[in-house]
Amino acid sequence: MANQSAFDPNHIKETAVSETSGLLDELNLPPAFIDFLRKNQRTLWFMIAVIAIVVTAVSLYGSYRTYRENKATAAMDAAMQADSDHQVDLLNKVVQDFTSTPTEHWARIELAQISIKNGKPAEAILQLQKVNKEVEAKNPLKPLVLFKLAGLYEETKNYQAALARYQELTAVSGFEADARYALGRVYAALHKNAEAVTAYQQYLSLTEKSPAGERGQKRALVEYMMKELE
Known part of the structure; x- marks a missing residue:
């Protein structure tokens, strides 16, 4: 019979199990605990893999959220510093690009203020209604x-x-x-x-x-x- 390839999946699995068993013996753990680990090592490795995936996903989401918040803040700053001819368009873009975020809420409030200044209370009401619907009761806003x-x-x-x-x-x-x-x-x-x-x-x-x-x-x-x- 041909020699078993080092890259064969079954060979890799057997090698990993063997190495794990040897390591457990060297740790001088209680025999009952070693038996438990040997019997459930595949399940334990699966759980470890799932935890690693979840931790990675949470970390990546946190990084994305920070990136998105920074981008939203920069867009809002640009809108507030823009001249009156472009401000409304930039604020509307903030609303479209960053829905359901605090930045969107502040953009809508600014749009409402502009509408009030321009004598258009109905438009201001529409903007504030949307903010009121999304903001939670405990929010100071x-x-x-x-x-x-x-x-x-x-x-x-x-x-x-x-x-x-x-x-x-x-x-x-x-x-x-x-x-x-x-x-x-x-x-x-x-x-x-x-x-x-x-x-x-x-x-x-x-x-x-x-x-x-x-x-x-x-x-x-x-x-x-x-x-x-x-």
Whole structure:
């Protein structure tokens, strides 16, 4: 019979098993543990290979993610520094190229600001609606987007949508008082005086211990409006 080739798969496997067995003997491990390793070494090698593949994949994904984030940041910087004739196009490109990323969200907010400046609140609303849909509740950007969106709804007289957004903000720490004040204003615009008075009363309760100054002036205005509504 011809000599077995050194490159034959069965020969390689047998050699690897033999070398592994010799190594186990040299490590002076407990006999029971050595028997376990010998019986399950193919399974163990398979598990090691899977772990190595997963570690490599995670590492490669992390590198790709870092590369993508750096590229998105550079694209956003270029858009913000561009002149007004090219800025909108560059911001739209950021939106298209980096979907579902924080950079896309900031690009949409900038596009909304440009639309507001150009007297196009409907376009601004569309941009902010998309951001609001994608941003999670725990994201610090969420209440800022909600407040801006609510104000635009109010400006365009979409009062029901404005009320819904302001109601969401009443549960967000740091926005409770301003949300109640805005609710009172919207209810008053809808001629729902009782609801407006209730919202204003809640605002006064939340700001009772606020320092004087601008907040004090707003409280005085609220008290005046409540008398007008009652």
